[in-house]
Amino acid sequence: MAKIILFNKPFNVLSQFTDDQGRPTLASFMSAPGFRVAGRLDYDSEGLLLLTDDGGLQQQITNPRNKQWKTYWVQVEGNIDEQAVQGLISGVDLKDGYTLPAKAAPLPIPALWERTPPVRVRKTVPDSWLELSIREGRNRQVRRMTAKVGFPTLRLVRTTIAQWSLDDLQPGQYRELNVNLPTSSSSRKPFGRKP
Numbered sequence: 001m002a003k004i005i006l007f008n009k010p011f012n013v014l015s016q017f018t019d020d021q022g023r024p025t026l027a028s029f030m031s032a033p034g035f036r037v038a039g040r041l042d043y044d045s046e047g048l049l050l051l052t053d054d055g056g057l058q059q060q061i062t063n064p065r066n067k068q069w070k071t072y073w074v075q076v077e078g079n080i081d082e083q084a085v086q087g088l089i090s091g092v093d094l095k096d097g098y099t100l101p102a103k104a105a106p107l108p109i110p111a112l113w114e115r116t117p118p119v120r121v122r123k124t125v126p127d128s129w130l131e132l133s134i135r136e137g138r139n140r141q142v143r144r145m146t147a148k149v150g151f152p153t154l155r156l157v158r159t160t161i162a163q164w165s166l167d168d169l170q171p172g173q174y175r176e177l178n179v180n181l182p183t184s185s186s187s188r189k190p191f192g193r194k195p
Helices: 055-062 082-090 141-148
Strands: 002-009 046-052 070-077 103-107 127-134 153-161 174-179
Touching: 002 055, 046 055, 070 141, 082 103, 082 127, 082 141, 127 141, 141 153
Parallel strands: 046 153
Antiparallel strands: 002 046, 002 174, 070 127, 070 153, 103 127
16 A cells, blocks of 8 residues: 655745755655655645655656646636637647647636735736646646736646645645555555665
8 A cells, every 4th residue: 555645835845855945845844754746846836746655656646648637726817718718728839839638717716825925916907717627747837828828827726636636735734645556556666665
């Protein structure tokens, strides 16, 4: 049986345990020897980050061939319109090629924690929210997608990865779960140990 940690990564925290520049890391919130991050979340993004003690499970979560759905709540500059939403759903032409079709829909203002520091408010420019689900993990992909359709991202919160979700975790909180690996997968591969 593998273990997984669901962590609500705060804004401006690195998705790793060490940093030579003194920025906040995962070590500021937990001690998790034997666990590795399964997919990253940008320094300036918030929300669900997964860690596991099993190499096979890490590969299952992160390998692009598995196309695990990841859902984000995205605050964008401007009132997002149907044309932009349809563009995200169809796929966006980025510098590194078209994105896979996504799931996207306008979102009422979600009940989220206050971000520190808060998002800069511009009285002359409205903002709106979008729920966006993608099956890829390109560098800063969600931010590039919303900018391409004309609505730059102001705040980005990942809420789910595959079957795991934030639920009631607050920033800096985490929950450890046991995961039954499918019988078709290879035997458990703990990090740092030879089979």
